[in-house]
Amino acid sequence: MGINTHQHGAALSTGSYGILHGAYTAIMQTSDGQIEESYSISAGLDYPAVGPQHTFLQQSGRAEYVAINDDEALAAFQLLAKAEGIIPALESSHAVAYALKLAAAATTPQVLLINLSGRGDKDLSHVHSVLAAQAQQQAEQATTEGAE
C-alpha cells in the first residue's frame, strides 16, 4: 500500500537489520525482534526481508533502493503492456514505475535501462481482479455521489 503505511514489503527502506531465515540482512521487525507481516501486490516482493546481497549493495553505496506503491506499479504494468506490448511482471513493474518518475523529472534527453526481471503473464488474472475491484469501487462511489 506504500512505505508510509504498515502494509509494505520494503525492508531496505526501514533501516532495520536482523536475522531471518538464516541471513543477516535488512528486515521488517518490531523493537523486540519479532518479524512483521509484509504486504505487496506482487508475491515476489511480499517478504519481510531482502536477500543480503541487496543490503550489501545498499550499505556499500553501490545501489540506491526506492519504494513504489501498488497503484504506481499497476499503472506502469498497464502502460508498458499498451505502449510496447510487453507485459512486465508485477515485481518488474515497480522498476518501470520508478523509471517513469525519473523520465518525467529529466530535463535533458536520457537513456534509461530497466531490468525486466520477469514476465507478467503469470500476473494477468491477479491484475485483472485487482483492476475489476477498483473499477467497481469507483462505480459505487460515483453512484453514491450522484445520489447526493
Added chain:
Amino acid sequence: MQRYQQMFSRLATEGRGAFVPFVTLGDPNPELSFEIIKALIDGGADALELGIPFSDPIADGPTIQNANIRALAAGVTPAMSFELIKKIRAYAADIPIGLLLYSNLVMAKGVDGFYAVAAEAGVDSVLIADVPLHESKMFRQAAMAHNIAPIYIVPPNVDDDDLRAIASYGRGYTYLLSRAGVTGAETKAAMPTAELINRIRQYNPAPPLLGFGISSPEQVRDAIANGAAGAISGSAIVKLIEQHLHEPAILLPALRHFASAMKAAT
C-alpha cells in the same frame, strides 16, 4: 551454568538420567504458564528448557508453532518472558534453566545485552536454534562472558570435525538430535545407536541429552540405555496444554503426572 554440573553429578550418584521438559514461556498466558512450569518441576523435572515466543520459529513443528502463536497473541514479550524466568528461579533455586530460542530475539537488543539480562534472570544455558556451529562465535563469547552455557546441537549425521568443535565450545549439556526435521511428536525419534552415542562421548562433550520426537517413558528409558545422559520432551507436553487450554484443573495434574512418568523412566 554450574547448576548443570551439579545436576549431572547428583544424577550420577543416583545412577539415573535427566528428564528435561520444554515449554514456550507465556503459553497460553503468563499466569497459567507459571503454573504449568511449576507442575513440571513438582512432577520431577531435573532441568527446564524454555522457549521465548518468536514470530518465525523455523525449527519447530506445528505443535510448538502454535504455542508461540498463543503466547504472542497473549502479548508475551521477551521482557515478560524474563520476568517469568525470575519467578521460576525464585520457586526452584537449583534447577538448571535453559533457553531455546531464535537468533533475531538475541540480536534485537544487542547480543551482549541479551545475555546480561538472561544471566540476571537466572538462566543457565542458551541454545539458539537457527545459528549453525560455524556462525556461533559471537554468541558463545557473549554467553561465556556472562557465565551462561552455550548449547550445541549434535545432528545424527555429525562429522568428526564438528564433534571436536562442539566438544570444545559447548558447556552445560549437548543437545543430541534424534532425527532430521522440525520438533514434533508426529515424527517419532529415531533412537541413536549406542555406537553413535559412544562415538560422540569419545570427544568428551558436555553430557548429551536426546531431544526431538520424545513423547513416552519407553523412549526416555531407551535413550538412557543407549548412553544418553537424559532426554528432552517438548511437543508431547505442549499437546497436553493445547488439549486443556481452558481447564487448568485437569491440565496441571496431567502435566505433573506426565513429568513423573517420564522421570520414573530415567
